[in-house]
Amino acid sequence: MRERPQAGFNERAARTGPWFTLTARIALAVVWCWAGWAKIQDPAASSYALRAYRVLPESLVDLFGYGLPALELVLALLLLAGLRVRFGGTLSALLLLGFLAAIVSAWARGLSIDCGCFGGGGEVDPGDTQYVQEVLRDLGLLLLSGLLIRWPASRFSLDARL
Numbered sequence: 082m083r084e085r086p087q088a089g090f091n092e093r094a095a096r097t098g099p100w101f102t103l104t105a106r107i108a109l110a111v112v113w114c115w116a117g118w119a120k121i122q123d124p125a126a127s128s129y130a131l132r133a134y135r136v137l138p139e140s141l142v143d144l145f146g147y148g149l150p151a152l153e154l155v156l157a158l159l160l161l162a163g164l165r166v167r168f169g170g171t172l173s174a175l176l177l178l179g180f181l182a183a184i185v186s187a188w189a190r191g192l193s194i195d196c197g198c199f200g201g202g203g204e205v206d207p208g209d210t211q212y213v214q215e216v217l218r219d220l221g222l223l224l225l226s227g228l229l230i231r232w233p234a235s236r237f238s239l240d241a242r243l
Contacts (some may be wrong), residue, residue: 102166102235105225109173110160112222117153119200123240130202133194134183152176157187160229163238177223181216188212 120127128146137145138182157174159169175185180198187194191212193207 084150098232099235102229102232103163103237104161105228106163106166106169106235106238109169109225109229110157113153113160113173114157116199117150117157118148120150120197121154121199123200126201127197129189130195130197133192133197133203134187135190135192136183136186161233163240165239166229166233166235166240170226171224173222174226174230177226181219181223184212184215184219188216 101238124147127141127150131146131149132142153176156169156172156187159165160173180196184196188210193205193210195205195211196204197203198215235241
């Protein structure tokens with residue numbers, strides 16, 4: 082009797098890849114939901130946190146402060162449902178790149194702020210900044226977003242049913 086050769090890398094990737102993508106979708110959806118929900122509860126605090134970065138003109142601070150949480154919640158729903166996964170991954174990556182740029186800019190300019198990523202935010206004592214952790218977190222989330230862009234097919238997604 083002839084033994085079946087072990088499954089090749091491509092076969093294993095085809096079987097396990099959609100599960101990794103599902104995991105990335107859920108992880109990003111949870112993060113975006115948590116961030117959006119925390120900020121939508123107090124949009125004035127979200128505007129205050131954005132103002133602390135000193136990168137947006139004052140005329141845009143409230144627009145972003147009120148609009149960003151809604152966008153984050155919509156993105157969370159898209160990712161959770163698996164609807165337009167590549168688009169969701171791309172939007173997630175663009176938001177994260179913007180957040181990374183803002184955090185690195187604040188850090189480079191010597192500002193002492195809390196990112197406000199999950200509510201709150203604004204100016205803090207210099208010893209209370211967490212720039213390294215915030216940058217590493219966002220880089221990890223950016224990696225997950227890249228996974229969704231490169232391999233959008235995943236288990237339990239509406240994309241697969243449409």
